[in-house]
Amino acid sequence: QVQLVESGGGLVQPGGSLRLSCAASGSIFRIYHMAWYRQTPGKQRDLVASTTIGGSTNIADSVKGRFTISRDNTKNTTFLQMNNLKPEDTALYYCHAQIQESFTMAPYDYWGQGTQVTVSS
Numbered sequence: 001q002v003q004l005v006e007s008g009g010g011l012v013q014p015g016g017s018l019r020l021s022c023a024a025s026g027s028i029f030r031i032y033h034m035a036w037y038r039q040t041p042g043k044q045r046d047l048v049a050s051t052t053i054g055g056s057t058n059i060a061d062s063v064k065g066r067f068t069i070s071r072d073n074t075k076n077t078t079f080l081q082m083n084n085l086k087p088e089d090t091a092l093y094y095c096h097a098q099i100q101e102s103f104t105m106a107p108y109d110y111w112g113q114g115t116q117v118t119v120s121s
Contacts (some may be wrong), residue, residue, distance in 0.1 A: 067080060
């Protein structure tokens with residue numbers, strides 16, 4: 001019963017900052033990559049940032065220089081630090097993780113329920 005729970009979303013003015021957290025819980029043997037996606041109405045879900053189990057990161061061009069992804073493997077948690085937020089960053093942000101529940105099972109993709117980020121003056 002693996003579960004991903006996001007937190008940290010909210011309303012912020014342009015130029016402000018937010019930090020999103022995503023904590024995985026349940027039966028977890030190993031978490032491979034973790035990532036953040038975002039989606040606005042009528043548009044596809046886009047990858048924002050991802051990180052591997054070793055801490056290597058990849059950031060989308062649209063947020064490069066403003067967003068940073070990190071992870072704490074001791075807490076099965078990933079973070080998305082968002083700085084200099086712009087109105088176009090407004091979206092529902094989803095956490096994604098590839099998790100192996102035990103070494104008798106293959107890894108599966110899991111998604112959080114999403115947390116809303118609204119950037120408005």
